[in-house]
Amino acid sequence: MKRVWWLLFFLIWPVLALVISVLAPTWNWGFPGNGRADSPLGEDIDHLFYVILILVTIVFIGTQVGLLYVLYSASGRKADRPAWYTHGNHRLEAIWTIIPGAILLFLAFYQMRVWANFRIESAFPEAARQHVVAEVTARQFEWRIRYPAPGKKLEKTPRLDDMYDVNIIHVPAGTPVTIQLRTQDVQHSFFLPSLRIKQDALPGHVIPVWFEVSQPGEYPLVCAELCGWGHYKMAGKVIAHAPEDYEALLQRKHIEQMDDGYREE
Template identity: 35%
Template sequence: MANAPQHSDARGTGLAVALLIVGLVVVGGVGATLYATGRWWLPPVASAHGVAIDRLFYSTLVITGVVFIGVHVLLALFVWRFAARGAGRAVYFHDHRRLELTYTIIPAIALAIMVAMSGIVWARVRLGAPPADALVVDVRGEQFAWLARYPGPDGRFGRVDPRRIDARTNPMGLDPEDPAARDDVVSRTLHLVVGRPVRVQLRSTGVLHSFFVPEFRVKQDTVPGMTIEIWFTPTREGQFEIACAELCGIGHYAMRGQVVVQSPEAFAAWLAQQRPALAPAP
């Protein structure tokens, strides 16, 4: 029994360290949550489908959060309950069919449910066809800004040709030989109508960018040579920021665009004031 006091010392140190770790995890977790909810949490949603995405996000957070806390509480309990106490030896067993089946099947079911929940929301948000009365806007990412194009009074987008892109005079690459292009309106600010679905046709000049408007819960890469369409319905008037979410070069950090969501009347008035991009300067 000469070793007994040493064991008791080690246990005391172990318990102190365990309590310190638990304390740090609790303080860190609670602190980070409070800080994050105030500063980095999701901005209030401003699109119709965003509500379903938020619901999915919060249910995933609750499910994984409960599992996370449960696992760590169990881990701490086991460390405390089954710590070495003197001469006892740990019990070892190999193969435990029921145990292995339990801890495989339960997480598999939980994960399958979560994947199905995401799949349903994804299918609704990304695979559904846009309504016929949707506004159509062409959006182009370039180093390091965003451009929006509207079809003008004829309601038709003119041809664009990357070879005609000129950073100063024709950043969209409109083809002046196409009559439909002559009245196209190009704006550095994306204007949308509250409550009206919008189809955004995304293009890119040069490199990959990503069209990200956090309030809309919309994020989509733009790829040179491709037109990628997304659609959504803005539900709140206001000004939001388009942040490029793809590292696209030295000016990436400054690649911000503005979205203005406004009433149908204000939108019509704004559009009526715009000069066609190809019109000679007054």
């Protein structure tokens, strides 16, 4: 094939990659749902994602254009003109070490706050620390949820008046809540895609995970760490309620669970 075709070949694919990436959200290939995170922390994560995406896109275009240009000029060099004899350039090396190095360092330190906010307990929102709503125990292949009785705090060991659910976690919307994540058997991972939350459940450990659902609604919960043959079907959901509905729901649940069928006339 002629040189032009190969240059086109190496031109078309990055262009195609860019076009597809730009159009992806309109074809629903972007973030799940409407593309916006349903939690404040998720919005922070999306922001960091887009910061990296923009940087990476610039570097991608720059390097691919550079590659294409040198291919164009090198493949078009006349046969009687020998290649440029050079072993490199110290100044260039210094430039393309220091500038990317500085950008990368900035990028690294720019991430710290959100990570601390998500994982380091002293940086958790105060409300999240106060509001431990449930204990979530993963097992092959379901999520078991234990809530404290209305008005009580979640204890480490189960209490008689605790309430239970399977695969459905009820939480109040609009406020940070914490769950205590455990596993009864192998590793699992608590993944809320539309909230951008993920945390592995570790045998022998209890790991606090906080999240805040912005709006009432139902949000998928899946497992993101291989846990056996049924890993793919370990589905659950988080149902967020308006705070007053949430209290009412807990009361109702408690009454249902504690009801022994005896009625006074």
